[in-house]
Amino acid sequence: MTEYLVCNEADIAEGRRKVVQCGHREIGIFRIKGQLHAWHNSCPHRQGPICQGHIYPRVVEPVDKQGQVRLLQYDEADQHLVCPWHGYEFNLETGRCNGTDRLKLFPAKITVRDGALYVLL
Amino acid sequence: MDAINPTRAVELPVQEIDVHTDTRDILAHANTGARKRGFQDWLICDVDAHHVETVSWHELVEYIEDPVIRHQAMLFHKEKLGGASYGLNGDMGLKYQDVGGRIPHQASLREKTEPGVHRDVTLTRRAMQSLGVDYMVLFPTPMLTLGLHPQPEMEVFLGRAYNRWLIDKVLSVDSRIKTLAYLPFNVPAEAERTIGEFSDKPGVIGFCVPSTRHKPIHHNDYMRSYAMLEERGLPIAFHAAYHWQDQSLATINRFLGMHALGFVWCNMVHMTNWILNGIPERFPKLKSIWVESGLAWIPFLMQRLDDQYLMRPSEAPQLKKLPSEYMRENCWYTTQPMETTNMKALQLTLEMINAETQLLFASDWPHFDFDLPQEIYDLPFLTEEAKRNILGLNAARLFNLDPKPVKVL
Ligand code: FES
Numbered sequence: 243m244t245e246y247l248v249c250n251e252a253d254i255a256e257g258r259r260k261v262v263q264c265g266h267r268e269i270g271i272f273r274i275k276g277q278l279h280a281w282h283n284s285c286p287h288r289q290g291p292i293c294q295g296h297i298y299p300r301v302v303e304p305v306d307k308q309g310q311v312r313l314l315q316y317d318e319a320d321q322h323l324v325c326p327w328h329g330y331e332f333n334l335e336t337g338r339c340n341g342t343d344r345l346k347l348f349p350a351k352i353t354v355r356d357g358a359l360y361v362l363l
Numbered sequence: 364m365d366a367i368n369p370t371r372a373v374e375l376p377v378q379e380i381d382v383h384t385d386t387r388d389i390l391a392h393a394n395t396g397a398r399k400r401g402f403q404d405w406l407i408c409d410v411d412a413h414h415v416e417t418v419s420w421h422e423l424v425e426y427i428e429d430p431v432i433r434h435q436a437m438l439f440h441k442e443k444l445g446g447a448s449y450g451l452n453g454d455m456g457l458k459y460q461d462v463g464g465r466i467p468h469q470a471s472l473r474e475k476t477e478p479g480v481h482r483d484v485t486l487t488r489r490a491m492q493s494l495g496v497d498y499m500v501l502f503p504t505p506m507l508t509l510g511l512h513p514q515p516e517m518e519v520f521l522g523r524a525y526n527r528w529l530i531d532k533v534l535s536v537d538s539r540i541k542t543l544a545y546l547p548f549n550v551p552a553e554a555e556r557t558i559g560e561f562s563d564k565p566g567v568i569g570f571c572v573p574s575t576r577h578k579p580i581h582h583n584d585y586m587r588s589y590a591m592l593e594e595r596g597l598p599i600a601f602h603a604a605y606h607w608q609d610q611s612l613a614t615i616n617r618f619l620g621m622h623a624l625g626f627v628w629c630n631m632v633h634m635t636n637w638i639l640n641g642i643p644e645r646f647p648k649l650k651s652i653w654v655e656s657g658l659a660w661i662p663f664l665m666q667r668l669d670d671q672y673l674m675r676p677s678e679a680p681q682l683k684k685l686p687s688e689y690m691r692e693n694c695w696y697t698t699q700p701m702e703t704t705n706m707k708a709l710q711l712t713l714e715m716i717n718a719e720t721q722l723l724f725a726s727d728w729p730h731f732d733f734d735l736p737q738e739i740y741d742l743p744f745l746t747e748e749a750k751r752n753i754l755g756l757n758a759a760r761l762f763n764l765d766p767k768p769v770k771v772l
Pocket residue numbers: 285286287288289290291292325326327328329330
């Protein structure tokens with residue numbers, strides 16, 4: 243296993259990211275709700291640069307008691323990483339694909355030591 | 364593990380892709396994939412890619428033949444505020460393809476381009492390089508609904524201006540960029556004139572009828588155009604699109620639904636008319652290409668038409684075989700957007716359309732549902748020969764292109 247030094251852990255602010263090359267692999271590290279999450283920059287759809295995509299909250303459509311709908315809303319608690327190639331959306335914390343359980347982001351191992359952030363591959 | 368002097372990760376220059384990102388950065392993974400699969404030695408023809416011609420509309424209108432309309436158009440672009448393109452109809456702001464900004468390359472490509480080279484040449488070259496493509500066939504984008512223009516003569520003015528502009532600014536500059544020239548089909552005499560005039564122009568390898576239109580393509584008025592194309596050995600492409608004015612789709616409120624059906628429906632209607640009116644019997648050497656409707660619709664239509672035809676052959680008296688046989692032998696199809704969530708269905712589809720000879724790879728870059736050549740390469744059920752045919756050799760035969768790869772990956 244190789245350990246790659248990325249940056250100081252504190253350098254990744256809430257809602258921000260670092261996408262890095264570690265050897266021939268690319269890893270994206272994101273901070274969401276205070277926690278760091280790391281994913282391979284290879285979309286399970288067609289290997290697109292998922293970690294370089296925009297972040298959007300999940301879109302929901304509340305249904306009232308009569309079964310009617312009126313407005314769309316963002317669910318700020320459920321942040322999605324959107325693949326810039328074709329728009330597949332993945333939960334940033336779990337890697338789950340919005341729409342199917344058949345696809346999931348590939349997780350990468352990270353560790354923090356003495357305030358420094360490392361990717362372990 | 365060396366804690367004192369650890370291996371350093373390298374920050375990628377592009378952290379987040381946006382509308383200013385270079386095509387080569389957006390498609391960097393595609394390029395890696397192309398190299399990994401050895402595409403250097405594969406002929407890859409991309410039979411459907413796009414540029415946004417309206418970015419250059421102020422230039423294009425200078426190619427309008429009619430001096431009065433040309434003058435008006437040039438003044439319009441010089442003096443009017445706002446982003447409209449002179450004379451162009453269409454869905455205006457109903458263009459939600461980029462999924463609310465989630466897919467930046469669909470929203471726009473605002474990257475820096477090279478001075479002295481036309482923007483569309485640079486962007487097309489970058490896409491070809493990234494995808495590993497030898498030849499790219501360029502189609503317009505907003506003009507794909509020009510067939511619905513309330514002024515038929517405007518389709519003629521703009522369609523012909525587009526052809527002249529594209530040849531002058533793009534096709535003459537790079538022989539790897541090709542086009543199926545715009546046919547102003549609502550005025551049949553002008554379609555004939557266009558075939559006569561543009562057939563042997565640089566980069567023109569056939570002609571395109573944008574499929575969103577209400578004139579029936581089996582009308583007697585078009586027979587001369589078909590005869591001219593058949594005689595010249597040039598294919599005719601029906602390029603699909605959607606439009607919100609289509610009454611048959613009027614209840615659809617989500618772009619997803621409009622896109623899913625609109626891009627297929629127009630070609631299903633034309634194909635039904637094409638076959639049942641015996642156009643392949645009348646012009647057996649005329650090659651028709653059905654572009655950007657995906658593939659899943661074809662097995663449905665084959666079965667549906669075959670079934671109905673056998674019960675009512677008197678209504679299609681020109682047919683000498685089943686509709687599906689014409690669809691498999693006389694028609695070619697572009698791959699994109701290739702439906703892949705059910706691989707068994709895709710495999711059956713490719714068998715039914717005789718993909719080994721009839722299927723042509725298309726990326727549709729830079730649209731949100733673009734495909735990569737590697738999707739064909741990675742299909743588990745095709746032979747290498749079939750993959751090579753689909754990715755390039757079928758197109759080389761159809762368009763008379765040199766089958767030797769010319770790209771440098
Ligand atoms: S590669 Fe990510 S959505 Fe297609």
